[in-house]
Structure formats: C-alpha cells, structure tokens
Amino acid sequence: MARGGKGPADSPKDSTATPSPRSILPITPTPSKDRDVVKVNNANLIELKNALDDAIKRFLSRPDLFKQIHLHTDVRLALGWTSVIIAGSTAFYSYRLDFEQTKPVIWIGLIVYFILTSIQALYAYFVEGDIIFVGKRKTFDKRIVTERITLSSRTKPSTPENPPGYTLSLTYRRSTNAGKSLLGRGQTSESRPYTAFFDDEGVLDHDRFETWVGEIVGRAMEPEWQ
Numbered sequence: 623m624a625r626g627g628k629g630p631a632d633s634p635k636d637s638t639a640t641p642s643p644r645s646i647l648p649i650t651p652t653p654s655k656d657r658d659v660v661k662v663n664n665a666n667l668i669e670l671k672n673a674l675d676d677a678i679k680r681f682l683s684r685p686d687l688f689k690q691i692h693l694h695t696d697v698r699l700a701l702g703w704t705s706v707i708i709a710g711s712t713a714f715y716s717y718r719l720d721f722e723q724t725k726p727v728i729w730i731g732l733i734v735y736f737i738l739t740s741i742q743a744l745y746a747y748f749v750e751g752d753i754i755f756v757g758k759r760k761t762f763d764k765r766i767v768t769e770r771i772t773l774s775s776r777t778k779p780s781t782p783e784n785p786p787g788y789t790l791s792l793t794y795r796r797s798t799n800a801g802k803s804l805l806g807r808g809q810t811s812e813s814r815p816y817t818a819f820f821d822d823e824g825v826l827d828h829d830r831f832e833t834w835v836g837e838i839v840g841r842a843m844e845p846e847w848q
Contacts (some may be wrong), residue, residue, distance in 0.1 A: 649836030651829045652681055667719040667786055671777050673826055674788055675754045678773060681832050682839070688757030688771060694750040698742055699720045705738035752776050752791075767805065770795045771839065778813050789813040790835070794842040808842035 660677065662669040683690040712731030716724040752774040761767050771794050778787035791811040797804050812834075819831045 649839055651832035651836070652684065654828070657828055660827070660828075662820070662824045664816075664820060664822070664824045665775050665817075670786075670820065671775065671788065674819065674831065675775055677826065677828065677831060678775075678790075678835055679755050679809040681835060682755055682771070682773075686758050688769075691758060692746075693756065694753060698746060698750070701738050701742040701745070705735050705742070707737070709735045710766055720758055740790075749762065765798055767796060767798050769843075770797075771842070785815045785817055786818070787813045787815045790838060792838055794839075794844050795844075808844075810842045812838055 656753070657680070660673050662673045679690065680709060682688050708731055712728055712735075715731075716728050753772060755773040756770070756773050758768060758770040761769065774791045776789050778789045787789040789811065790813075792809065794808040795804070796806045814834060819827050819834075821827065
C-alpha cells in the first residue's frame with residue numbers, strides 16, 4: 623500500500639507478511655487442466671448431490687484457499703473401527719475358550735458394541751448432519767487471524783413448478799487468539815436446480831458450479847470488509 627511518508631508500515635517486514643483475509647476474494651474456478659470430467663446419472667439425485675459435494679471438497683481444499691478439517695470423518699471412523707475391533711476380539715475370545723466361561727465377556731462386548739454404534743449414528747445425525755466441508759486458514763492482518771468455513775448441503779425436492787435442486791448453506795467465522803476472540807461472522811444459503819450444473823449427458827460444468835460456490839463463499843466473507 624503506497625504512503626506519502628515513511629513509517630513502520632513501509633518496513634520490509636510488511637512486504638513479506640502473509641496476505642490479509644481480503645486477499646482470498648474473489649475465488650476463481652480451478653484451471654481446467656487440474657480436474658477430471660465428472661459424469662453421473664441425471665435421474666439419480668443421490669449421485670447428483672454426491673458429485674457436487676465432492677466437487678466442493680476438491681475446489682475449496684486447494685492450497686490457496688482452505689485446509690480441510692476431517693474431524694467429523696475421523697470421529698465416525700474411530701467409533702466404527704473401535705466397535706468392530708471389540709466385536710472381533712470378543713468373538714475370537716469366545717472361540718478359543720469355553721462358551722460358558724466367556725459368556726460374561728461376550729455380554730460386555732455386545733453391550734459396548736451397541737453403545738459405540740449408537741453413538742456413531744447419533745453423532746452422524748445430530749452433530750455432523752448435512753455438513754460436507756469444514757475448512758480453515760490462518761492469515762495476517764496486524765495479527766494472526768483464523769478463518770473457518772462450514773458448508774452444508776441438501777437436495778431440495780422438486781415441485782410442479784421447479785425441478786429438484788441443490789441447496790448450499792455456509793457459515794463463516796473470523797477470530798484471533800486461538801479462536802477465543804471473535805472478529806466477525808457471516809452466513810448465507812442458496813439453491814440452484816441440478817440442471818444448472820449438469821448437461822443432458824450428466825456431465826458436470828465445473829466452471830459454472832465453482833463460480834457459484836465462490837460467490838457464496840465471498841458473500842459470507844464480504845460483509846466483514848464493508
């Protein structure tokens with residue numbers, strides 16, 4: 623930033639500082655050479671939604687945008703694998719020894735298995751819900767700032783007037799001091815018909831979709847700079 627006189631802001635240190643959060647806008651589509659063709663069955667709403675969910679993850683987890691946080695997936699996998707290991711260990715234990723002798727252990731194993739699988743299902747439904755992407759990045763704006771975005775998606779049912787659509791909701795949080803001091807927040811939601819992003823053959827129009835997603839992210843972040 624040009625200034626009339628010299629001062630601390632003109633020091634060499636500032637010229638190499640990490641860009642401020644504003645530098646991420648506007649968010650441009652991924653170069654065509656860096657992505658593959660995505661083709662799905664236009665009649666299958668699950669395939670359509672999953673294709674767009676995956677496209678968002680690839681797009682927003684680019685090195686110049688956000689680092690994806692896999693907490694929800696890690697929690698579900700940890701609960702799932704733990705329950706499987708307990709079930710397998712209990713079965714092996716009962717196989718090696720007399721059934722009557724291992725009956726108490728089997729009951730304990732079954733109870734723990736059902737508790738863990740129930741927790742996994744409850745976590746996926748009540749905590750993770752429709753969340754498809756959580757990302758964050760650290761920037762420098764006179765201090766270290768952490769930005770975090772959370773995106774959720776769902777299919778909007780068709781009506782006599784409109785075809786089925788893709789609804790994308792986003793929340794944005796900007797904070798410092800390890801997330802303890804909130805600097806700003808934003809949220810937005812928008813729907814578009816699946817036909818806006820897939821042609822008659824079921825091929826995804828990456829440019830159109832990523833431009834739309836970038837606009838939604840920018841709209842959630844922009845108010846903090848107005």
